[in-house]
Amino acid sequence: MRKGLLWAFIVGFCVVYTVSECPIQLDPPSVVVRHGDPVSVNCTMSGEHKGIGWEASVAAVDMVTDVQFVTWRLEHLTDWNTGPRCYVNYMNNTEYAQCQEKLQLIVYKTPDSVSISVVNHTGPMVEGEQYQLQCEIENIAPVRNLTVKWYKGETLENQTSYEDLTKTPVNVSSTLLITPTSTDDGEQYSCVAELELGPEGPEPPPEDKSEPLSINVHYPPFFSNPDDEALEVTEEKEGVPLNCDAQGNPPPAFSWYSPSDHVEKVSQTLIISASLSPGDHVYTCTASNHLGENSKKFTVKVIPRGDQTVLWSLIGVGVGVAVLLIAGYVILKSRADGNSII
Ligand SMILES: *[C@@H]1O[C@H](CO)[C@@H](O)[C@H](O)[C@H]1NC(C)=O
Numbered sequence: 001m002r003k004g005l006l007w008a009f010i011v012g013f014c015v016v017y018t019v020s021e022c023p024i025q026l027d028p029p030s031v032v033v034r035h036g037d038p039v040s041v042n043c044t045m046s047g048e049h050k051g052i053g054w055e056a057s058v059a060a061v062d063m064v065t066d067v068q069f070v071t072w073r074l075e076h077l078t079d080w081n082t083g084p085r086c087y088v089n090y091m092n093n094t095e096y097a098q099c100q101e102k103l104q105l106i107v108y109k110t111p112d113s114v115s116i117s118v119v120n121h122t123g124p125m126v127e128g129e130q131y132q133l134q135c136e137i138e139n140i141a142p143v144r145n146l147t148v149k150w151y152k153g154e155t156l157e158n159q160t161s162y163e164d165l166t167k168t169p170v171n172v173s174s175t176l177l178i179t180p181t182s183t184d185d186g187e188q189y190s191c192v193a194e195l196e197l198g199p200e201g202p203e204p205p206p207e208d209k210s211e212p213l214s215i216n217v218h219y220p221p222f223f224s225n226p227d228d229e230a231l232e233v234t235e236e237k238e239g240v241p242l243n244c245d246a247q248g249n250p251p252p253a254f255s256w257y258s259p260s261d262h263v264e265k266v267s268q269t270l271i272i273s274a275s276l277s278p279g280d281h282v283y284t285c286t287a288s289n290h291l292g293e294n295s296k297k298f299t300v301k302v303i304p305r306g307d308q309t310v311l312w313s314l315i316g317v318g319v320g321v322a323v324l325l326i327a328g329y330v331i332l333k334s335r336a337d338g339n340s341i342i
């Protein structure tokens with residue numbers, strides 16, 4: 001255990017020593033450049049040296065001896081794999097030494113297009129079935145710094161990132177599986193290609209958004225209020241409205257079944273005719289479209305007019321009794337107080 005720690009210390013010390021050894025400085029030490037944009041980086045050697053230069057696939061700078069710094073510069077950086085390094089030859093005490101520093105360079109390109117589609121499907125979707133949305137991103141670099149974000153409306157649904165270390169532009173795609181419900185009808189999906197390039201990168205990070213994809217979801221009819229309903233009405237002139245409010249896509253057709261009447265197709269609300277006889281009448285409303293149908297019952301209880309007369313006479317008796325009681329109380333109270341109201 002002790003020996004292990006000692007070795008870890010020695011190795012760690014050597015690593016630190018080696019890293020701090022090369023006496024050159026890059027300014028800036030890391031760069032993020034849009035493909036085609038200019039770039040310039042200084043490599044400075046503060047002490048004595050025997051030559052300093054840049055090694056790169058483009059714009060390499062030959063070794064020079066009589067300067068403190070050399071600049072790697074391009075008007076248009078169009079190479080994806082330049083991998084520039086600055087090197088220096090110098091005397092380390094009495095020994096001849098050479099070392100180099102690699103420039104952290106990211107060359108990026110925003111995509112030519114970002115588009116969204118439904119895989120192997122056209123036309124309306126059906127509630128409860130699964131569909132695959134695909135986002136295609138053309139010519140983006142570097143894919144390692146790409147995040148594809150999926151949105152439903154303004155809500156982030158999922159996101160994908162990529163491990164691929166390719167530096168040149170690539171085409172990538174991301175998929176999102178969805179199982180739409182009736183509330184998703186008319187929703188808009190979109191995908192966004194975002195390049196996260198860190199603190200040296202542009203602020204805010206470049207974002208390319210697809211055109212939104214609106215989805216049309218078909219679903220069987222369902223009622224706003226699914227329970228059967230019971231209504232009580234007195235026998236009267238006007239009919240009673242029965243509200244068979246149902247949603248469906250495509251919009252449902254309604255049919256009504258009544259015990260006495262014929263079947264008729266009307267809109268959502270049915271007005272019962274005034275000629276209902278006292279008793280219970282059951283109406284059934286059915287809403288249907290090509291995906292299915294749904295029914296609900298309305299029980300209309302018609303109270304005969306006669307019952308109303310009985311009700312009113314009951315109320316009359318009640319009021320009469322109350323008046324008598326109050327009068328009796330007032331008389332008794334005034335007697336007890338020793339006054340006469342007469
Ligand atoms: C490099 O150094 C020169 C001279 O000091 C300076 O003018 C230039 O702005 C520097 N360039 C960068 C990228 O730091």
Ligand SMILES: *[C@@H]1O[C@H](CO)[C@@H](O)[C@H](O)[C@H]1NC(C)=O
Pocket residue numbers: 021092093095097098
């Ligand atoms: C520089 O010299 C020191 C001691 O003189 C030595 O330990 C070190 O390894 C040398 N560095 C290089 C890069 O040669």
Ligand SMILES: *[C@@H]1O[C@H](CO)[C@@H](O)[C@H](O)[C@H]1NC(C)=O
Pocket residue numbers: 119120132
């Ligand atoms: C789409 O259809 C093609 C050809 O019909 C088939 O090869 C492919 O597997 C389908 N993809 C999906 C996701 O269903």
Ligand SMILES: *[C@@H]1O[C@H](CO)[C@@H](O)[C@H](O)[C@H]1NC(C)=O
Pocket residue numbers: 138139169170171
């Ligand atoms: C990306 O796709 C476009 C269009 O399909 C094509 O022209 C281009 O060559 C593709 N690029 C790569 C890197 O595959």
Ligand SMILES: *[C@@H]1O[C@H](CO)[C@@H](O)[C@H](O)[C@H]1NC(C)=O
Pocket residue numbers: 158159160161175176177178
């Ligand atoms: C969301 O993304 C993760 C990883 O990218 C994936 O495994 C998952 O299936 C995705 N979810 C949907 C609903 O597409």
Ligand SMILES: *[C@@H]1O[C@H](CO)[C@@H](O)[C@H](O)[C@H]1NC(C)=O
Pocket residue numbers: 142144145196197198199
């Ligand atoms: C961008 O990708 C590079 C590798 O190419 C990685 O080192 C860096 O951390 C990434 N930056 C961000 C902000 O994700």
